[in-house]
Amino acid sequence: MNRIAENFFDLAVMAKYLPSIIDGVWVTIHLAVLIVLSGLALGFVLAVVRAFQIRPVNWLIVLVVDVFRALPPIVIMIVFYFALPFVGISMSGFVVAWLSLTLVLASFAEEIFWTGILSVDRGQWEAARSTGLGFLQTLRDVVLPQAVRLTIPPLTNRTIVITKSTAIASVVAVQEILTQASAAQAFSANTTPLTMAAIAYLIIFFPLVVLSRWVESRFGWKR
Amino acid sequence: MTAPLPMLDLKGVRKSFGAIEALKGIDLSVARQELVFIIGPSGSGKSTLLRCCNRLEEPTAGQVLFDGVDILSPGIDINETRRHIGMVFQSFNLYPHLTALGNVTLALRRVLKLPRDDANERGRAALDEVGLAERAHAWPNELSGGQQQRVAIARALALEPKVMLFDEPTSALDPELVGSVLDVMRAMRESGMTMLVVSHEMGFAREAADRVLFMDEGEVVEEGAPARIFEAPAHARTREFLRRVTGH
Numbered sequence: 001m002n003r004i005a006e007n008f009f010d011l012a013v014m015a016k017y018l019p020s021i022i023d024g025v026w027v028t029i030h031l032a033v034l035i036v037l038s039g040l041a042l043g044f045v046l047a048v049v050r051a052f053q054i055r056p057v058n059w060l061i062v063l064v065v066d067v068f069r070a071l072p073p074i075v076i077m078i079v080f081y082f083a084l085p086f087v088g089i090s091m092s093g094f095v096v097a098w099l100s101l102t103l104v105l106a107s108f109a110e111e112i113f114w115t116g117i118l119s120v121d122r123g124q125w126e127a128a129r130s131t132g133l134g135f136l137q138t139l140r141d142v143v144l145p146q147a148v149r150l151t152i153p154p155l156t157n158r159t160i161v162i163t164k165s166t167a168i169a170s171v172v173a174v175q176e177i178l179t180q181a182s183a184a185q186a187f188s189a190n191t192t193p194l195t196m197a198a199i200a201y202l203i204i205f206f207p208l209v210v211l212s213r214w215v216e217s218r219f220g221w222k223r
Numbered sequence: 224m225t226a227p228l229p230m231l232d233l234k235g236v237r238k239s240f241g242a243i244e245a246l247k248g249i250d251l252s253v254a255r256q257e258l259v260f261i262i263g264p265s266g267s268g269k270s271t272l273l274r275c276c277n278r279l280e281e282p283t284a285g286q287v288l289f290d291g292v293d294i295l296s297p298g299i300d301i302n303e304t305r306r307h308i309g310m311v312f313q314s315f316n317l318y319p320h321l322t323a324l325g326n327v328t329l330a331l332r333r334v335l336k337l338p339r340d341d342a343n344e345r346g347r348a349a350l351d352e353v354g355l356a357e358r359a360h361a362w363p364n365e366l367s368g369g370q371q372q373r374v375a376i377a378r379a380l381a382l383e384p385k386v387m388l389f390d391e392p393t394s395a396l397d398p399e400l401v402g403s404v405l406d407v408m409r410a411m412r413e414s415g416m417t418m419l420v421v422s423h424e425m426g427f428a429r430e431a432a433d434r435v436l437f438m439d440e441g442e443v444v445e446e447g448a449p450a451r452i453f454e455a456p457a458h459a460r461t462r463e464f465l466r467r468v469t470g471h
């Protein structure tokens with residue numbers, strides 16, 4: 001019992017490293033917010049572009065999206081961080097983490113938005129076009145409002161999964177929660193900082209998970 | 224003296240879907256204020272014919288003249304053209320995320336670019352014409368099938384079209400709701416709307432149609448006054464079809 005308290009809940013260690021864990025929390029939140037904004041926006045734009053049904057463009061989108069959905073995010077980050085400098089592209093760890101997870105989230109979001117667009121009945125397009133609405137007007141005013149509604153639950157879940165994986169950014173030296181905790185653990189020769197990291201993640205993501213449950217019940221089919 | 228310009232004039236219209244020839248050269252002229260009724264078995268090309276009239280389907284060959292203008296010519300502004308051609312679908316196709324009034328005003332605002340107040344006023348007037356003024360703020364799923372179809376009619380009417388295309392407007396309705404939709408169509412007929420109607424409501428055809436066309440396998444087999452088609456069909460295929468749908 002005592003061993004557990006000493007190793008996981010050492011109050012002195014907690015007090016000492018709390019500031020650096022909090023620094024990590026801000027970095028994690030900063031990174032996560034940027035990824036959500038840019039990932040969802042890019043995914044949305046790609047799905048809209050795909051709706052134009054231009055063959056070569058769609059093949060390209062599908063190929064890129066499938067690659068980013070297939071690769072483990074940690075592999076993408078490592079490639080961007082350690083391999084791209086050899087071809088003259090070097091980015092900070094933060095930018096690498098942001099870009100990698102943005103591309104991953106955008107890829108999943110594109111597929112989710114696209115599925116949503118496809119799930120809107122063809123009759124909706126036809127009714128709108130028959131009244132003289134153009135392609136883009138129909139997409140914006142008739143199809144997307146229905147598609148987006150359907151996509152909110154899967155999108156929320158996917159967004160949580162991907163923002164959580166900001167923890168992986170520790171491999172490219174981003175000073176987020178896990179990086180700070182690992183460093184603190186090494187300095188203090190005590191695992192308490194890892195407990196603190198776990199608690200920090202819970203504080204950030206637990207409300208989001210609860211929110212996603214609510215979203216699911218609120219936006220499931222049926223208006 | 225030249226004959227007045229038909230509202231719709233189809234000349235040799237063909238449509239193929241891959242190997243399937245859905246329309247095998249249709250000639251059809253619809254005069255102003257005329258109600259032309261189309262009957263025929265499922266798969267005979269009735270929907271495809273209607274959809275060629277506003278280019279929801281692109282004909283493979285032939286001409287479609289609307290009010291004297293070839294709507295298949297490359298220079299045509301199809302969105303501008305379509306607002307003058309109302310269409311009503313079997314499955315209503317109301318927008319589920321908009322209220323009845325929202326359904327009716329969307330094109331008024333986006334296509335005619337009317338300000339919100341003007342669009343609402345005109346939308347309410349259209350809903351009033353179909354007897355649903357008091358349901359303006361209802362969502363589609365709160366309306367009966369008959370009411371939904373009348374909202375769909377109002378959505379088309381609000382644009383003040385020159386011709387209305389109806390594709391089996393009552394086929395998805397419970398029998399007791401059919402009458403309310405037919406009443407609206409009857410009133411449109413009386414106000415002088417040009418109408419092209421695909422339907423199995425033979426009673427309505429007898430009473431309201433100027434002409435009945437019987438289609439089978441992508442062709443117009445015969446056409447004539449309702450009484451003539453129903454009482455003395457000239458073709459065996461027509462007789463066979465009428466026997467099947469009327470059940471004797």
Ligand SMILES: Nc1ncnc2c1ncn2[C@@H]1O[C@H](COP(=O)(O)OP(=O)(O)O)[C@@H](O)[C@H]1O
Nearest residue numbers: 240243245263264265266267268269270271272
């Ligand atoms: N989009 C389509 N793709 C392929 N075949 C179609 C399509 N639309 C209609 N068809 C075919 O064209 C023929 C005529 O269909 P349709 O016009 O819907 O007939 P109707 O309305 O008289 O039942 C049918 O054989 C149908 O299968």
Ligand SMILES: [Mg+2]
Nearest residue numbers: 269270271391
């Ligand atoms: Mg049909």
